Amino acid sequence: VTDVNEASAFTSGTTGTVAENAATSTVVYTATATDPETGAVSYSLSGTDAASFSINSSTGAVTLNASANYETKSSYSLSVIAADAASNTSSKAVTISVTNVNEAPTAANFTNAGLDSASAITGASVGTLAAVDPDAGDTHSFTLVAGNGSNDADNSKFTIAGSTLKVGGTALTAGTYHVMTRTTDAGGLTFDQAQTITIGAAGGGGGGGG
Numbered sequence: 332v333t334d335v336n337e338a339s340a341f342t343s344g345t346t347g348t349v350a351e352n353a354a355t356s357t358v359v360y361t362a363t364a365t366d367p368e369t370g371a372v373s374y375s376l377s378g379t380d381a382a383s384f385s386i387n388s389s390t391g392a393v394t395l396n397a398s399a400n401y402e403t404k405s406s407y408s409l410s411v412i413a414a415d416a417a418s419n420t421s422s423k424a425v426t427i428s429v430t431n432v433n434e435a436p437t438a439a440n441f442t443n444a445g446l447d448s449a450s451a452i453t454g455a456s457v458g459t460l461a462a463v464d465p466d467a468g469d470t471h472s473f474t475l476v477a478g479n480g481s482n483d484a485d486n487s488k489f490t491i492a493g494s495t496l497k498v499g500g501t502a503l504t505a506g507t508y509h510v511m512t513r514t515t516d517a518g519g520l521t522f523d524q525a526q527t528i529t530i531g532a533a534g535g536g537g538g539g540g541g
Contacts, residue, residue, distance in 0.1 A: 338419035339364040339372045339474040341411075347393065347427045352400040352434075355394060359427050362391030362465035364413035367445075371416060375501040378410035378424070386411070393427075395451035402465055433518035436471060441496070441512070441526045450534040451503035457496045457528060458491065462514040471514045482525035486510050496528075 347360030364372050374391045376384055384407070386393045393411070407427040414420045442457040462471040473494055475486045485508040488499045496510070508528045508539070515521045 334466040337367040338421040339366045339413040339415050340539060341413060341421060341423040343391070343411075343423065345423065345425055347425060348430055349395065349399055349427060351399045351432045353395075354485050355396060355398060358392045358394055360393040360411075360425055362386065362393065362411040362413065362423065362425075364421065366415045368415065368417075373414050374460040375412045375414070376409055377412055377422070378408060379445045380427075381409045384396040384409060384427075389446045393425075399429040405429050405431075409512060417418060429430060431466070433469075433516065433520060434465040435520035436462045436469075436514045436516055436522040437463045439473065439512050439514040439522055441524075441527065444500075445531075445534050446464050446503070447531040448503065448505040451530045453498055453500055453502055453518075455498045458500060460491070460494045460512060460514065462516070462522070464516060466516070470517045474491075474515070476511050476523060478523070478525060480536075482509050483511035485507045485528075496526075503530045505530050 338447055341364045343361060343363040349359040362374050366372050367434050374386050375386045376386050379478055383396055384393050410422045412420050412422050441458050441459050444456050446455060448456055460473045473491050475491060477483055489510055490497050490499050495522050510526050511523060512526055513523045
């Protein structure tokens with residue numbers, strides 16, 4: 332019987348996972364293959380998303396070249412190539428799945444309703460708050476919180492119901508008001524944003540906020 336050099340056989344699986352924003356040093360998959368001739372095996376990558384990864388040619392450890400972002404790309408497809416000393420190769424198709432991680436909101440934007448001193452009565456809607464969040468579909472609540480003593484100087488003159496900023500217990504006169512708002516996502520992460528609100532003179536219309 333003539334001995335024929337045979338390609339390495341993979342023993343590692345077809346999937347790997349990584350949490351979004353994980354460090355690029357994180358191992359997302361480890362390729363393992365055995366050579367029937369008990370020789371050394373070296374590893375490389377090919378396929379659709381191979382350029383997004385690096386592989387240790389000796390250990391088979393696969394790492395991302397840049398941190399994954401679930402909202403941008405939730406899975407990667409690549410092929411791992413195992414080569415023996417005689418340059419015989421075998422390949423394994425691998426899918427790397429990215430797991431979603433809750434990320435904090437990045438803004439709490441305010442849209443002013445344009446009140447003036449005649450319409451800024453107790454309970455009137457001053458405007459609405461809307462969160463900006465990397466996590467599509469996340470839900471948010473809004474509150475008034477302490478700031479630096481200047482950017483929250485008028486917190487007591489307002490209330491928040493849902494996402495609506497309202498006039499508090501006393502009607503507002505024309506002028507500029509400062510409040511500090513906080514948005515909190517479903518996972519408890521927060522973002523604080525100062526808002527400047529202008530109440531116009533009666534008949535003149537209200538100004539902006541942000």
